[in-house]
Amino acid sequence: MPIANCKRCGRIFSQVRRNICPACIAEEDQACETVRAYLRKNRDATMTQVTEDTGVATEFIIDLIRDGRLILRNNPNLNYPCERCGNPTQAGRYCASCTKELSASLAAASAKLRIKMQQEKKRPGSVPKE
Numbered sequence: 001m002p003i004a005n006c007k008r009c010g011r012i013f014s015q016v017r018r019n020i021c022p023a024c025i026a027e028e029d030q031a032c033e034t035v036r037a038y039l040r041k042n043r044d045a046t047m048t049q050v051t052e053d054t055g056v057a058t059e060f061i062i063d064l065i066r067d068g069r070l071i072l073r074n075n076p077n078l079n080y081p082c083e084r085c086g087n088p089t090q091a092g093r094y095c096a097s098c099t100k101e102l103s104a105s106l107a108a109a110s111a112k113l114r115i116k117m118q119q120e121k122k123r124p125g126s127v128p129k130e
């Protein structure tokens with residue numbers, strides 16, 4: 001079993017699947033649960049309020065949301081900046097408009113790649129002889 005240093009507390013542990021130790025995983029789960037319970041009761045809370053009232057770090061709350069472990073449904077005031085444009089977002093790494101733009105450019109890129117591959121197939125010599 002691989003031995004690793006916990007990314008969070010630095011303790012050495014045998015790594016199973018995550019880069020943090022079991023004690024930290026338990027702590028994170030606990031913190032996640034605290035934030036969830038808090039948001040159920042305080043739907044209008046902002047990130048600052050959640051951090052102050054629960055004692056859970058903003059970065060960690062953002063990580064939870066990005067990972068999909070914490071899902072915002074009725075919390076209109078809770079958001080964090082999009083990694084691309086800095087506009088407030090409530091899920092994932094990017095805001096809705098960046099997600100749209102990125103998936104459009106991704107689709108364009110893969111379409112281009114498909115065309116390129118088709119052209120290469122047509123080129124004499126590259127067709128596999130059967």
Ligand SMILES: [Zn+2]
Pocket residue numbers: 006007008009010011020021022023024025
């Ligand atoms: Zn740890």
Ligand SMILES: [Zn+2]
Pocket residue numbers: 082083084085086087094095096097098099
């Ligand atoms: Zn954005």
